[in-house]
Structures are given as C-alpha cells and as structure tokens.
Amino acid sequence: MKKSKLKSLVKTARKKAKKDIKSSLITELREIAGRFGQDSKKIRKDIEKGSTQLAKKLSKDIKIDKSAILENSKENTVEQIAEVAEANTPASK
Numbered sequence: 001m002k003k004s005k006l007k008s009l010v011k012t013a014r015k016k017a018k019k020d021i022k023s024s025l026i027t028e029l030r031e032i033a034g035r036f037g038q039d040s041k042k043i044r045k046d047i048e049k050g051s052t053q054l055a056k057k058l059s060k061d062i063k064i065d066k067s068a069i070l071e072n073s074k075e076n077t078v079e080q081i082a083e084v085a086e087a088n089t090p091a092s093k
Contacts, residue, residue, distance in 0.1 A: 009069045018059035025051040 029047045033039055 006066060006070070010064050010066065013064050013069055014059050014062065017062055017064075018055045021058055022051050022055035025054060 026047055029051065030039075030044070033043055033047065
C-alpha cells in the first residue's frame with residue numbers, strides 16, 4: 001500500500017478516536033452534572049468545549065497500529081466489493 005494511503009487511513013482512525021472520546025466524555029459529564037442538579041446551558045457549553053479540547057489532546061497521543069488498519073481496510077474493501085456485486089446482479093423471478 002502506498003505511504004500516502006496509509007497516512008490517510010491513520011488520520012481517519014485518529015479522527016474517529018477523537019469523536020469517540022469526545023462523545024463518551026460529553027455523555028459521562030452530563031450525567032454527573034445531572035446528578036448534582038447542575039444542568040444549565042452554560043454548563044453544557046463548558047462541557048462541550050472542555051471535551052473537545054481534551055479529546056484533541058488525547059487523540060494526538062494515541063499510537064495507532066498500522067498493521068491493524070491495513071487488515072481492517074482490506075476487509076472493508078472486500079465487503080464493499082461484495083455489496084456492489086450483489087446490488088448489480090439481477091434478481092431472479
């Protein structure tokens with residue numbers, strides 16, 4: 001696989017990790033704030049902003065296994081090819 005394609009896959013994996021971290025932080029912090037009765041618009045905004053910043057920092061430090069990404073991308077392309085082939089075959093009556 002070309003180096004540029006591998007970089008693209010790593011970047012995509014890092015973005016996905018960032019989204020996952022952010023969403024889990026937001027849900028947990030909102031739940032905790034709700035338990036203490038602190039559920040206001042300002043606190044939600046602060047949680048969003050803080051979660052975004054923390055997710056960005058954490059995702060930069062994550063070491064992504066390139067071999068796992070390669071295997072995963074190969075499986076995805078095989079599945080996509082199979083789906084396209086199934087969609088292009090005419091249905092028997």
